[in-house]
Each structure stands twice: as structure tokens, then as C-alpha cells.
Amino acid sequence: MTVQSQSITTHSRALRVKALLEKLGLAEVNPGACSGPDGWITDPQGERLVSYDPTTGEAIGSVIQATAPTYDAIVARAAAAFAHWRTVPAPKRGLLVRDLGNALREVQEPLGEMVTLEMGKIRAEGIGEVQEMIDICDFALGLSRQLYGLTMHSERPGHRMYEQWHPLGPIGIITAFNFPVAVWSWNAAIAAVCGDTMVWKPSPTTPLVSVAVQRICNQVMADHGLDGIFNLVIGSNDQVGERMLDDGRLPLISFTGSVRVGRHVAQRVAARLGKTILELGGNNGIIIAEDADLELAVRAVLFGAVGTAGQRCTTTRRLIVHRSIVDEFTQRLARAYQSVPIGDPLEPGTLMGPLISEQAVERMMQALDTAQAEGGEIVTGGRRLPHLGPTFVEPTIVRMPRQTPLVCEETFAPILYVMAYETLDEAIAIHNGVPQGLSSAIFTLNLRTAEQFLSAAGSDCGIANVNIGTSGAEIGGAFGGEKDTGGGRESGSDAWKAYMRRQTTTINWSTELPLAQGIQFGE
Structure with a gap:
């Protein structure tokens, strides 16, 4: 795994942080409530949040x-x-x-x-x-x-x-x-x-x-x-x-x-x-059909799975690949993973920063232990990178024999589970066989395959894409998903x-008072 060492000194980074806070008007200690220009409240009973x-x-x-x-x-x-x-x-x-x-x-x-x-x-x-x-x-x-x-x-x-x-x-x-x-x-x-x-x-x-x-x-x-x-x-x-x-x-x-x-x-x-x-939650899957543009798919999966260090609700977490190409595609993807620059997210050229907390790292490592116990094999990644910082990890690809209970859970970390399929119906069943239903995608050059994925019998997610990944939704479309994703x-x-x-309004501009459904009430 290629990593990028911290290229700025602690002192210069501290100066950069100080300047950034000043630009945004942030102090060392800030009030935590506000209702407007003159409405800041520093709660006298409030605890300090660092x-x-x-x-x-x-x-x-x-x-x-x-x-x-x-x-x-x-x-x-x-x-x-x-x-x-x-x-x-x-x-x-x-x-x-x-x-x-x-x-x-x-x-x-x-x-x-x-x-x-x-x-x-x-x-x-x-x-x-x-x-x-x-x-x-x-x-x-x-x-x-x-x-x-x-x-x-x-x-x-x-x-x-x-x-x-x-x-x-x-x-x-x-x-x-x-x-x-x-x-x-x-x-x-x-x-x-x-x-x-x-x-x-x-x-x-x-x-x-x-x-x-x-x-x-x-x-x-x-x-x-x-x-x-x-x-x-x-x-x-x-x-x-x-x-x-x-x-x-x-x-x-x-x-x-x-x-x-x-x-x-x-x-x-x-x-x-x-x-x-x-x-x-989002436990987002991508189906890679046997006729997919593999170069395009690798780029999309890389961003979808590694972007934001796997901490997006639309992060790609499951890869369902046709058995005829699963080995080749996994190898291509592993090579791409191994070239990802990891390091200080403020520095140019970095493509992956840290996880948010030590607890997030621990959950990732526990998930990897469980994956191996359920028959998974780590293809690349899976290690902590303490020389970069306290919560840096390698993005990880895991080959799974099937969709195990762990794979049906969402781990908010850069773990991608790869599974093989034989038929499109099987792929869709695997794809939909999780509690979450946020974002989904398929890579194929076949019109019929794409349309089946987008049909009522296809993806059960609120977002369904063809030949683009699961992340990066545009603001013009309604964003949200089904099942455990919440329906919002x-x-x-x-x-x-x-x-x-919503208010339904009826205006009577006549001199009569007819009732709906033809009801007669009195003379």
C-alpha cells in the first residue's frame, strides 16, 4: 500500500490551523448556541466540548x-x-x-x-x-x-x-x-x-x-x-x-x-x-456484469469505496462481480488500491485521510476479524498506519465466499466485500438481500441488463445508477433510500x-349548496 508521509511540520500545520480559524472568526472557546446576529449564548451551566x-x-x-x-x-x-x-x-x-x-x-x-x-x-x-x-x-x-x-x-x-x-x-x-x-x-x-x-x-x-x-x-x-x-x-x-x-x-x-x-x-x-x-444506513452494492467496461468500473469503485475513507452513507461496501471476471477485476482493483496516497488530508495529492476516531478504527478491525472468521480473505489492506497518525488505516478489499451476516451490516470504514455471481437474477437477489436500501449501481453495456436492474424487479434502493458509482449524488434529484435507510x-x-x-381548498362561487357524493340533506 502506497502511503504519503506527513509533508509539513507540526509547527507549520499549527500556524495553518490558527490562520484558518481566524479567517472563519472562530475563537479558542466558542459559544454553542445562537439565534441570529446578536443572539450568541454562552451557557453559564454548559460543559466544554473539545x-x-x-x-x-x-x-x-x-x-x-x-x-x-x-x-x-x-x-x-x-x-x-x-x-x-x-x-x-x-x-x-x-x-x-x-x-x-x-x-x-x-x-x-x-x-x-x-x-x-x-x-x-x-x-x-x-x-x-x-x-x-x-x-x-x-x-x-x-x-x-x-x-x-x-x-x-x-x-x-x-x-x-x-x-x-x-x-x-x-x-x-x-x-x-x-x-x-x-x-x-x-x-x-x-x-x-x-x-x-x-x-x-x-x-x-x-x-x-x-x-x-x-x-x-x-x-x-x-x-x-x-x-x-x-x-x-x-x-x-x-x-x-x-x-x-x-x-x-x-x-x-x-x-x-x-x-x-x-x-x-x-x-x-x-x-x-x-x-x-x-x-x-447505507450498505451500498455495485454489480459488475460480464460485459462491463472494467476500466470505468475500477475508477468508480475506487472513489465509491475509498472516498471519505469509507465514511459516506453512499460508500460502496459490496461488490457483486460475474464469476467469469471476478478474479481479473479484483486484481485490477487491488492494484488501484495499492497506489492510493494516504496522509494529511489538507495536503495536495492525498486521496484518503484518517477515520474520524479510535472507535471507528476499532470497529473496522473487529469487522475484518469477523470477515476472516466467516471465510473471507483479505486481498489488500487491513492494517493500521500509526506512523501517519492515530486513526489512519489502509483501505481494504475482502473476498467473501457469500453474503454472510457481517456483509449485511454497515461498517463505517473503507472495507469492500467482493462476491461472485452466475446469473443476473442471483446478483440482484444478493444485492437486495441486505436491510439497507440507499444507493446502488450496475456496470454493463447491455441495455436489457441495465433495464432489468432499474425495473420494479431490480434494485430496491432509493438511488439506482448505471455505469456510475454509488457516491456523488447530484442535488437536483431527491436523496434518500428505503428499508433501514429510513424512507426520507x-x-x-x-x-x-x-x-x-398541504391544504385542500374548495371555493363555492355559485348560489347553490350542493353536497359531494350527491347527498341530499333536508328539503
Whole structure:
């Protein structure tokens, strides 16, 4: 395995980190709650949350977490702001989001580097994540003039019937560490043009980048004479997270994270008849047909499996290859793996950075032990790289004799399981034979094979691709999946409907009062 040694000194990296924090207005200790330009709250009872650089294991900065009273104050401010924001015409609301996109353009590089610093994804991916925020703001701006409803023909003479969509209310957004800003923007930009305010609880692993984003939001809100639209609450699960789930002031909770926690979120919010958008596990598979373009497939699988060090919800985790080419394809892929530069994600040329934590490394190593116990063979990788940093590992390919119980689980690490198949029906059965249903792909040059994969009898995932990998979804399509992935949809298409309430309206412009279904009531 080719690795890239740390090419900058500890001193020069420290200076680079300090300059980056200054560019984004981040201090050594930061308040963890905010409702607008003058709304920062340093909770006097809050505990200090330290953010660590996964590349070096060193502290970057810290945040004073919010406690329950501070949370209540922030939600109250979001609710008060909603009373006004819902009355602002949607195209006017779009101007706020347009300016947020422009403000993000001005800090795309430092904010992207902050994502890299705090989360560990390579610099190109960090900057790309901010580009995704910009793109969704552009999308939401156009959407602000397209919040359409249907017109239906009434069965009653002199009546007009149609549906309209109204703002829903303050919404809760709970995000994960791996996309610490993009997933927030998928929700926030769409919710804002829909007339909602929002309360954001980011991952405790990546608190500083959320503070940086809130500062940008504050600047934009100030320019529009607003506050309380974008709100931030960094806090523990018991002080903030559980309260969000039970809070009737938040009619919608959008949660991104594990299946285990997602089930808990769904049950708690449903108990109060609230709505949820759930983006949970993804155990994504690619089928490589015997007629596939192997060079194209290798490149797609490499990014899908190794990108973000295997810590994407759309990471390629299972490879289902036709038996006639499985040996050749695995060898090609192993050679590509062995040339991946691993090292400091801020440095040019690095293609894979660290895992987020020591716990993530331990889970990866445990999974590899289990894979071998279930008959798997490590083709390449599988080792820790302590000379690079505390949580660096080699991306790993494992040949499996079949789809074992381990392969049906999602391990959030760069492990790719390779299995062979004989017929397309068998491949699809293997592909669909896991609890998760997020992203999927097939590589084939055969039209019939592709169409079968895309048919109702094919992939059971929310995303299905042909001759591209499982990662890198565009914001124009609705993002989400089925089964244990949660069924939620965010970002493009008509995902905006989740952030609004539907109302069916009938207007009687006649002098009569006919009833539907021809019912006669009285004389």
C-alpha cells in the first residue's frame, strides 16, 4: 500500500490551523448556541466540548454546550421568527437563500478546509461539500418561485377546488459528522424558502464548522434585518437531542445518522404525531456484469469505496462481480488500491485521510476479524498506519465466499466485500438481500441488463445508477433510500413537500349548496 508521509511540520500545520480559524472568526472557546446576529449564548451551566483533529489527534478548539434552558430559549426565538417569516412571499424568502449562497462562495476555500480539518476528508472533498451547499442554495432560489399546488375539477357545479402548500413551522435538523455542513444545507435552504425557521443540532464531533456556518448565516440575516431563521444549538443528547424529539414546537425532525438512533428518533417523534425525515444506513452494492467496461468500473469503485475513507452513507461496501471476471477485476482493483496516497488530508495529492476516531478504527478491525472468521480473505489492506497518525488505516478489499451476516451490516470504514455471481437474477437477489436500501449501481453495456436492474424487479434502493458509482449524488434529484435507510428524501425533486403542510381548498362561487357524493340533506 502506497502511503504519503506527513509533508509539513507540526509547527507549520499549527500556524495553518490558527490562520484558518481566524479567517472563519472562530475563537479558542466558542459559544454553542445562537439565534441570529446578536443572539450568541454562552451557557453559564454548559460543559466544554473539545473538537479534535482526526489527522493528528490534537485539540483544535472548543464550544460551550447548551443546556435545556438555553435550548428552550433558542426554540422560542425560532417559533417567534416563524410567525413573521411564514408571511414573507416565497420569492422574497428566496433572496435570503440566494445571499447565503453568495456568502458561502466568498469563504468556500477556508470553510472547505475547516471541514477537512475537523472531519478528516481530503481537501478536494471538503471544498466540494461547500460547493454542494452553494448548489442547493441556487436550487432553492429557483424553487422559491415553484412551490406549486394542483387544481382539480370539482364534481359540484360552480365550485373550484385546488391544493396549496403552507409553511410547516420551526423544524429540527440533526446532522452527522461525515457531511457536517452539506446535509444541514439540504434541509436549511429548502426549509427557508418554504417559510420555515430551523434549529440545528450538529454532530458533537464537528462543532466548530457548525459555528462557522452559523456566523455566515448571521451575516446574511443581518443584511436582511432578520434573526431567528437559522438557529444553532450544540448540546448533549439528554440536554438537547431528546428535547428536540419530544418538542411539539418542532413539527418536523430531520435526522441523519445510524439506523439504531434513527429508530429511536422515529418512535419518539411519532409518539407526539410529529413528522420525520430519516437518512440512515447505507450498505451500498455495485454489480459488475460480464460485459462491463472494467476500466470505468475500477475508477468508480475506487472513489465509491475509498472516498471519505469509507465514511459516506453512499460508500460502496459490496461488490457483486460475474464469476467469469471476478478474479481479473479484483486484481485490477487491488492494484488501484495499492497506489492510493494516504496522509494529511489538507495536503495536495492525498486521496484518503484518517477515520474520524479510535472507535471507528476499532470497529473496522473487529469487522475484518469477523470477515476472516466467516471465510473471507483479505486481498489488500487491513492494517493500521500509526506512523501517519492515530486513526489512519489502509483501505481494504475482502473476498467473501457469500453474503454472510457481517456483509449485511454497515461498517463505517473503507472495507469492500467482493462476491461472485452466475446469473443476473442471483446478483440482484444478493444485492437486495441486505436491510439497507440507499444507493446502488450496475456496470454493463447491455441495455436489457441495465433495464432489468432499474425495473420494479431490480434494485430496491432509493438511488439506482448505471455505469456510475454509488457516491456523488447530484442535488437536483431527491436523496434518500428505503428499508433501514429510513424512507426520507432530501435535496432536489419534490423533497420540498416534506417541509410544508398541504391544504385542500374548495371555493363555492355559485348560489347553490350542493353536497359531494350527491347527498341530499333536508328539503
